[in-house]
Amino acid sequence: MNREEYLKRLSFLLKDLPEEEIEDAIAYYEDYFEEAGEDKEEQVIRELGSPEKIAKMIRDSVQGNAQQGEYTEEGYRQEAYEDYKQMSKKETKKDQQEKKQYSGWHMKGNRTRNIILMIVILVFVGSWLIPGIFGITIGIIGGVFGSCVGMLFGGLALTGAGIYKMFTTVPYGLLMLGGGFLMIAGGILLLWLLVWICAKAIPWIITKIREIWSRNFGRGCE
CATH class of the missing domain: 1.10.287 (Helix Hairpins)
Structure with missing residues (x-):
């Protein structure tokens, strides 16, 4: 997906919003791409995320389904979405710790089993x-x-x-x-x-x- 496809998709996803809101959003991201330069289009798209994600944040803010968002140097920022990302990171870290703990128990069990098996083989x-x-x-x-x-x-x-x-x-x-x-x-x-x-x-x-x-x-x- 290139810049034009990204903005076209974003505009389509926002089509039921007021025209002024759509124009502000598209103008902002057009400027964002312009400042980054053509050679960094792919990098900008990766940083922003999918058009669906951006559209959801803008729609939620405009329709009053979430806390107020704003356009920043890093893109459209919505406090509720940022809180959700922080929560997701914490949950991911917790899952990794539990997985590591389980892996340690599993390896300990394998070590004990293999020691017993070695003794049986040797004897x-x-x-x-x-x-x-x-x-x-x-x-x-x-x-x-x-x-x-x-x-x-x-x-x-x-x-x-x-x-x-x-x-x-x-x-x-x-x-x-x-x-x-x-x-x-x-x-x-x-x-x-x-x-x-x-x-x-x-x-x-x-x-x-x-x-x-x-x-x-x-x-x-x-």
Whole structure:
């Protein structure tokens, strides 16, 4: 809504008032917009409020339904309306205080509930789940490490035997060499898997556990 639309709407809302009152009101707000300048039309409209609000204040004052109003530098001011705004602010502040108090009680209840839940998890679940996860992890790492070492040393041994065998029986020597190389390649692959588990998988699992813990218990325990 621009200046012309605002004044046109205000004039329409005041159409049942005496012509003199309408002219005074429209002239006042035209001057108000002129003094503010075209670049501040939107700001003036926000400060004044809707045309309906201004029209109601003017109509109430003219028709004697409220205390006498007057035109001021800040627009049409009506004492009853100002009192109403002050009362609304007080009620809003009271509602905010009650909401804050309720929020505090709610957070306190959540904190107590989450503490109890954490104790239950640590006692009844953590007593076997955490050791179980730790044992499985160590078992996987140990198994991969053992397989890696076994395949590397076995491959080296088989390769050495294949080289020795080539001096007597070339086909068997080549077969043993091929098997040795395959075992060495498998050992290297398992070594890479072991490094990935230690460097990537375990930290990722720990991070996810911490995120889940913080999401479910962190806020309630603050």
